[in-house]
Amino acid sequence: MRKAGVFFRPAGRSGEAGLAFIRVAVAFAMAGMALLFLMVVAFALPVFVQGGGGGPFSWSWAPGRGEFGILPMVAGSLLAGGLAVVPGWIMGLCLCCWLMAPPCVARPGLWRTLVGALVRVMTAVPTVVYGFAAVFLLSPFIRLSLGGSGFSCLTAVIMLSVLILPTVVLVLQAGLGPRLEAVAMSGAAMGLSRMELLWNVVLPVSRGTLLSAAVLGFGRAVGDTMLPLMLAGNAPVMPESLLSSMRTLTAHMALVTSNEVGGAAYDSLFMAGLLLLLINGCVSLVIRRMGGRS
Amino acid sequence: MKHSVPFLCFRALSRLSAVLVPCLVLTLMGYLFWRAFPVLGPKLLFGRVAPLDAVLGRVPVWDGLWPACVGTFWLVLITMLLAVFPGVGCGIYLSELASPRQKRCLGAAVDMLAGMPSIVMGLFGFMLILLLRRTVMPNANTGLLLAACCLALLVLPVLVASAREAMAAVPASLRLAAAAAGFSRSQALFHLLLPAAARGILGGVVLAVGRAAEDTAVILFTGVVANAGLPSGLFGKFEALSFDIYYISSQYQDQQELLRGFGAAAFLLLISCLLLAAARVLERGFRRKWQGKA
Numbered sequence: 001m002r003k004a005g006v007f008f009r010p011a012g013r014s015g016e017a018g019l020a021f022i023r024v025a026v027a028f029a030m031a032g033m034a035l036l037f038l039m040v041v042a043f044a045l046p047v048f049v050q051g052g053g054g055g056p057f058s059w060s061w062a063p064g065r066g067e068f069g070i071l072p073m074v075a076g077s078l079l080a081g082g083l084a085v086v087p088g089w090i091m092g093l094c095l096c097c098w099l100m101a102p103p104c105v106a107r108p109g110l111w112r113t114l115v116g117a118l119v120r121v122m123t124a125v126p127t128v129v130y131g132f133a134a135v136f137l138l139s140p141f142i143r144l145s146l147g148g149s150g151f152s153c154l155t156a157v158i159m160l161s162v163l164i165l166p167t168v169v170l171v172l173q174a175g176l177g178p179r180l181e182a183v184a185m186s187g188a189a190m191g192l193s194r195m196e197l198l199w200n201v202v203l204p205v206s207r208g209t210l211l212s213a214a215v216l217g218f219g220r221a222v223g224d225t226m227l228p229l230m231l232a233g234n235a236p237v238m239p240e241s242l243l244s245s246m247r248t249l250t251a252h253m254a255l256v257t258s259n260e261v262g263g264a265a266y267d268s269l270f271m272a273g274l275l276l277l278l279i280n281g282c283v284s285l286v287i288r289r290m291g292g293r294s
Numbered sequence: 295m296k297h298s299v300p301f302l303c304f305r306a307l308s309r310l311s312a313v314l315v316p317c318l319v320l321t322l323m324g325y326l327f328w329r330a331f332p333v334l335g336p337k338l339l340f341g342r343v344a345p346l347d348a349v350l351g352r353v354p355v356w357d358g359l360w361p362a363c364v365g366t367f368w369l370v371l372i373t374m375l376l377a378v379f380p381g382v383g384c385g386i387y388l389s390e391l392a393s394p395r396q397k398r399c400l401g402a403a404v405d406m407l408a409g410m411p412s413i414v415m416g417l418f419g420f421m422l423i424l425l426l427r428r429t430v431m432p433n434a435n436t437g438l439l440l441a442a443c444c445l446a447l448l449v450l451p452v453l454v455a456s457a458r459e460a461m462a463a464v465p466a467s468l469r470l471a472a473a474a475a476g477f478s479r480s481q482a483l484f485h486l487l488l489p490a491a492a493r494g495i496l497g498g499v500v501l502a503v504g505r506a507a508e509d510t511a512v513i514l515f516t517g518v519v520a521n522a523g524l525p526s527g528l529f530g531k532f533e534a535l536s537f538d539i540y541y542i543s544s545q546y547q548d549q550q551e552l553l554r555g556f557g558a559a560a561f562l563l564l565i566s567c568l569l570l571a572a573a574r575v576l577e578r579g580f581r582r583k584w585q586g587k588a
Contacts, residue, residue, distance in 0.1 A: 014478065014480065021383065026387045036407075040414065043421050195308075225511035
């Protein structure tokens with residue numbers, strides 16, 4: 001341990017200096033977070049108070065005519081998030097149960113081990129890489145098989161559901177795993193397979209975990225920028241069907257900063273930021289109440 | 295035993311998703327590598343310039359990924375310099391020193407930050423620049439340092455969570471032994487527990503490096519450009535690998551550039567996977583040492 005003592009010499013022999021270091025670190029972190037929340041709220045509040053025509057709360061985005069409504073984008077974000085959660089959550093739940101219920105627990109088998117590893121790798125795949133692959137593979141596929149331009153609500157939703165899948169699986173594994181282990185022994189004595197145990201015993205009592213996995217997935221899907229920006233087509237209107245183009249709040253923010261120079265367009269940007277903050281706040285709140293971990 | 299119809303559907307669906315999900319992901323990744331494979335090599339990085347000249351910065355590289363790699367490297371390095379101290383300090387504080395009330399409040403704030411869409415951090419940096427322009431520095435502009443500050447906020451929760459978990463995973467017997475040997479609380483913390491948890495904390499840092507390297511939405515707002523060359527300084531514009539991928543996917547001029555995009559995407563994916571693997575190895579070693587299991 002002598003070596004370790006030398007390594008942490010800044011902490012001082014009694015460790016008092018180290019405590020001061022830690023306090024400074026916490027102050028730094030809290031200052032950063034407080035500044036973030038304050039700035040986003042402070043920039044958006046004047047827009048809120050102003051109100052009036054052409055402001056962010058209308059259904060038409062036409063900067064040429066002085067109309068800066070972001071409601072279509074809000075709807076787009078909620079729609080994309082909601083639609084992506086359904087397949088993402090169902091596939092995540094099924095995959096998680098399949099991973100946890102091998103026929104023989106001691107030897108899970110090669111395929112199951114590989115799929116488990118793949119889910120972990122999926123957490124590290126950059127979203128821009130998913131987007132890039134989908135632009136050149138999925139969107140031509142959708143254009144040729146279903147029609148439309150290929151850059152549509154459906155394309156973005158499919159990729160978003162792939163994006164949130166590992167989050168859902170890992171949250172469910174953390175929540176369902178201990179419950180399954182708790183009943184595994186008595187279940188096996190009654191001749192139930194692990195799959196039957198999951199279906200009949202574990203899932204009915206895990207409503208909180210199931211819900212928080214869905215909510216967390218929704219939060220990630222709404223918060224993602226690159227996939228909707230690259231795949232959804234970005235027309236600032238309400239999508240008419242799954243194959244039509246749409247724009248989400250996050251993509252809208254990215255587009256506004258690269259195209260506009262200021263004024264009312266920026267106001268809508270700040271409003272969009274605040275809305276994202278609020279959506280995320282609701283998500284955290286629900287997860288806290290459900291007791292799931294993020 | 296006779297099964298109900300919903301259970302049979304569930305079982306079939308779980309087997310289906312166990313095949314479908316890996317197929318989908320592997321198809322996307324396989325396609326990426328298949329297209330990128332022919333261009334992987336030194337030419338991808340340096341284009342027509344001799345490697346040594348490019349590395350030393352004597353000749354600018356216009357048709358390779360070298361400037362983007364250097365940009366990403368500096369970005370991640372500065373981000374980590376800014377984020378590791380507050381992040382790890384905050385995690386240690388939360389695990390060892392905080393009162394239950396502080397734990398609840400600070401923990402909630404960090405959880406909220408963890409779920410925050412990355413584009414909100416980018417927006418924060420953008421607002422910071424607008425504020426500086428209006429008040430003290432009329433010619434402030436976005437650049438490397440600002441992007442690193444915003445990325446530091448993004449990776450902060452990762453660092454906090456991993457440091458907290460690593461400290462919590464140090465066995466209680468070590469704490470007892472320290473108390474029995476007459477260590478004060480701070481001495482035990484800095485000279486015994488922190489060195490014991492160092493490897494786990496390092497795993498978290500590697501994970502955070504991966505998060506910082508992959509993110510695109512933050513730097514979109516804070517000074518990334520497509521053809522900056524090597525970054526000129528702390529306040530200069532820069533290129534980044536993730537942004538180059540996005541840029542090429544939407545603006546590519548010819549086949550050569552498109553293939554470079556595939557190369558960049560495969561390269562970034564490889565880096566992310568390697569970082570994830572490194573973090574896993576570190577964490578496994580740490581857990582095996584203290585808990586005797588993987």
